[in-house]
Amino acid sequence: MNFQATIAMKISDLTDNTGEWLRGTGPESDIVISSRIRLARNVARYPFLSRANAKQKKEIEGLIRERIRESEITQDLFYINLADVSPVDRLFLVERHLISKEHAGGEGIRGVAFGKSETTSLMVNEEDHLRIQVIRSGFELRETWKTIDEIDNKLEKKINYAYSSRFGYLTSCPTNVGTGMRASVMLHLPALGMTHHIEKVFNAVVKLGLVVRGLYGEGTQVAGDLYQISNQFTLGKSESEIIEIIEGVIPRITSYERMARKALISENREQLEDRVWRSYGMLKVARTISSDEIMHLLSQVRMGVNLGIITDIEMKTLNELFILTLPGHLQKLEGRELTSAQRNIIRATYVRKRLEKIDSLQ
Amino acid sequence: MKCESCNKKHATVHLTEIVGSVKKERHLCEECAQNINAQLTKIPSPTEILTSLINQVAPEINEMSKVACPVCGISYLDFRSHGRLGCPMDYTIFRKGLIPLLEKMHGSTQHVGKVPSKAGKELIKKNELMQLRNELNKAVEKEDYERAADLRDKIYELSGDNSNED
Numbered sequence: 001m002n003f004q005a006t007i008a009m010k011i012s013d014l015t016d017n018t019g020e021w022l023r024g025t026g027p028e029s030d031i032v033i034s035s036r037i038r039l040a041r042n043v044a045r046y047p048f049l050s051r052a053n054a055k056q057k058k059e060i061e062g063l064i065r066e067r068i069r070e071s072e073i074t075q076d077l078f079y080i081n082l083a084d085v086s087p088v089d090r091l092f093l094v095e096r097h098l099i100s101k102e103h104a105g106g107e108g109i110r111g112v113a114f115g116k117s118e119t120t121s122l123m124v125n126e127e128d129h130l131r132i133q134v135i136r137s138g139f140e141l142r143e144t145w146k147t148i149d150e151i152d153n154k155l156e157k158k159i160n161y162a163y164s165s166r167f168g169y170l171t172s173c174p175t176n177v178g179t180g181m182r183a184s185v186m187l188h189l190p191a192l193g194m195t196h197h198i199e200k201v202f203n204a205v206v207k208l209g210l211v212v213r214g215l216y217g218e219g220t221q222v223a224g225d226l227y228q229i230s231n232q233f234t235l236g237k238s239e240s241e242i243i244e245i246i247e248g249v250i251p252r253i254t255s256y257e258r259m260a261r262k263a264l265i266s267e268n269r270e271q272l273e274d275r276v277w278r279s280y281g282m283l284k285v286a287r288t289i290s291s292d293e294i295m296h297l298l299s300q301v302r303m304g305v306n307l308g309i310i311t312d313i314e315m316k317t318l319n320e321l322f323i324l325t326l327p328g329h330l331q332k333l334e335g336r337e338l339t340s341a342q343r344n345i346i347r348a349t350y351v352r353k354r355l356e357k358i359d360s361l362q
Numbered sequence: 363m364k365c366e367s368c369n370k371k372h373a374t375v376h377l378t379e380i381v382g383s384v385k386k387e388r389h390l391c392e393e394c395a396q397n398i399n400a401q402l403t404k405i406p407s408p409t410e411i412l413t414s415l416i417n418q419v420a421p422e423i424n425e426m427s428k429v430a431c432p433v434c435g436i437s438y439l440d441f442r443s444h445g446r447l448g449c450p451m452d453y454t455i456f457r458k459g460l461i462p463l464l465e466k467m468h469g470s471t472q473h474v475g476k477v478p479s480k481a482g483k484e485l486i487k488k489n490e491l492m493q494l495r496n497e498l499n500k501a502v503e504k505e506d507y508e509r510a511a512d513l514r515d516k517i518y519e520l521s522g523d524n525s526n527e528d
Binding site: 042044045046047048050051127149152153156157160161162163164165166167168169170171172173174175177178179181209232233234235236237238239241 | 433434435436444445446447448449450453454460463464467468469470471472473474475476477478479480481485488489493
């Protein structure tokens with residue numbers, strides 16, 4: 001396959017599928033949606049991007065793009081030059097978690113390489129020269145680390161990274177220096193939200209030096225009871241130790257969420273079932289749904305499926321709907337730019353059709 | 363009446379000071395009175411207040427304020443106002459200012475994680491030893507002596523085949 005595929009072709013290919021990390025499989029996948037690790041790397045003897053001129057940026061981009069191609073990270077890897085891509089396409093890639101919001105909104109020559117499974121993505125000229133990311137479905141931080149470590153090993157044979165024995169991998173922002181690693185786990189915690197225990201959990205998490213964020217990372221709003229927990233510190237602890245800390249916390253949060261769900265059932269089963277079924281019903285009949293509302297409805301239905309209240313919809317479908325109904329995806333689906341009101345109608349229609357398909361199969 | 367302060371010139375200025383409930387009269391010559399007045403009205407300028415504040419909160423800023431990187435050209439103050447460094451060399455040039463900052467952010471200033479294979483085997487070994495020593499400390503704290511003995515052996519083994527290792 002051509003490494004630098006035509007963009008239009010590649011992005012439309014994606015609209016029919018979703019990444020493997022949305023499969024809804026893997027350990028604890030009823031609560032842990034995905035495990036993600038990213039590494040920040042810079043090329044030695046070049047300024048960081050905030051100080052690089054256009055010529056240097058071009059050189060860095062060309063160098064890293066070629067090294068990625070030579071390293072044969074995965075077979076079907078292809079590269080998109082983001083400067084050539086429309087804002088809707090960039091938004092689409094952000095929603096897929098293939099690029100960051102900052103990368104989408106950035107300037108100058110920059111790009112992203114990813115494979116068909118969408119497990120691995122390599123952002124070139126983001127905040128750092130290179131950001132490698134691996135996402136997997138479920139609670140699989142160790143496996144995720146193994147994969148990303150291998151990719152990093154392949155690349156470091158060909159790229160001279162900026163590194164010092166004192167400070168580790170040198171990054172543009174000192175909050176990333178050292179391992180350059182951010183490990184995060186995306187959790188679905190509706191019952192802790194409903195029972196107002198969520199703040200307690202987060203206070204405890206923050207004390208361990210971890211951070212809680214919304215669905216799309218830094219500064220994003222919490223929607224659909226989806227939270228990302230990740231490490232704050234990157235220096236003074238090894239990659240393994242950082243992963244160990246997160247691995248120690250997650251099972252406690254998931255068991256707390258399960259306890260909260262049990263408590264909700266034993267206190268008032270009918271009321272909980274009613275909430276879940278009403279949300280499901282709403283998704284099946286509504287003619288216009290805002291993005292906030294759909295997140296809330298999907299969250300309730302997802303919990304209903306986990307609790308065995310709803311049995312006719314797959315976890316994969318639900319996980320996918322969280323992403324497929326986002327503004328960038330709807331606009332790609334329609335092939336044109338849409339106003340917020342138009343999106344709400346198309347969103348409702350799209351979900352209704354997906355769920356009708358399930359009904360007709362039964 | 364002679365000036366209270368210099369005891370030489372004739373007192374022409376008469377001040378009444380009230381401290382608490384005590385009233386005190388002072389008789390001074392013009393020159394001495396002006397000196398005292400100047401002292402009383404000496405209020406620090408905004409820059410002075412700011413400098414002393416910065417010295418209290420982040421003493422390194424003041425010390426580093428004139429330092430700039432010869433490679434990428436950014437000054438330490440540029441970095442502090444934008445939060446981004448300009449090039450890898452900044453970690454060396456701004457070291458003095460960065461260390462307290464890194465300490466605050468990460469609770470540490472020494473990398474112990476992955477080492478690029480290009481950085482050399484010695485460095486990899488050094489880091490591995492550092493990690494093992496950390497683990498050894500943890501094991502001792504937990505009174506897990508079996509693991510501690512294990513780790514100690516590993517440390518000997520790793521450092522043993524190189525007598526130069528500290």
